[in-house]
Amino acid sequence: MSGIIVVHELDRPAPARAGKGSAPGAEVPVRQVHAAPAAPGTTTEPGPRTLCGKDTFAMEPARWTPSGQPGSPWYPPQEASLVCSSCDAAMEDS
Template sequence: MSEIVVYELDRPAATRSSTGSTSGAERRVRRVHAAPTAPGSRTATGPRTLCGRDTFAMETADWKPSERPGAPWYPTEHASVVCPDCDAVMET
């Protein structure tokens, strides 16, 4: 089975520009999950993460665990927000 890394993001927080108007929203990674690929696809995320969360509103990461032998399955800059349930499945 091939896994895809997905990000559960915080809701956008509007930012104010120097003119006082709201501009683009910044979304922070709340949790990093692993998800299987969709049946019949190598690039599409399946409907649920390995911990059972819905992937519909999650963002797919560019990080591909299979391309980095010996590295953790998640991007190291997000190590503090890795889903412990997904991590336990990935470690087995």
């Protein structure tokens, strides 16, 4: 699983009027977990697209790193319910 970066598609609220919105430093909920190939020349930055074809520009790299051990998931186990089914299928095929 080398060369795979786990990225979070965040559930960012729409911009609020009059400065209301989430507080600076507040944690934004994860909407979906995706897999992306590493950008050329790096092992820590995602490339421009996930395996399902979404743009990674607004996504955040997860702190999780796939272990590469047979039978271990590529995604954080606590986020299993948020895994993108298309990315998961692409990871199964590789």
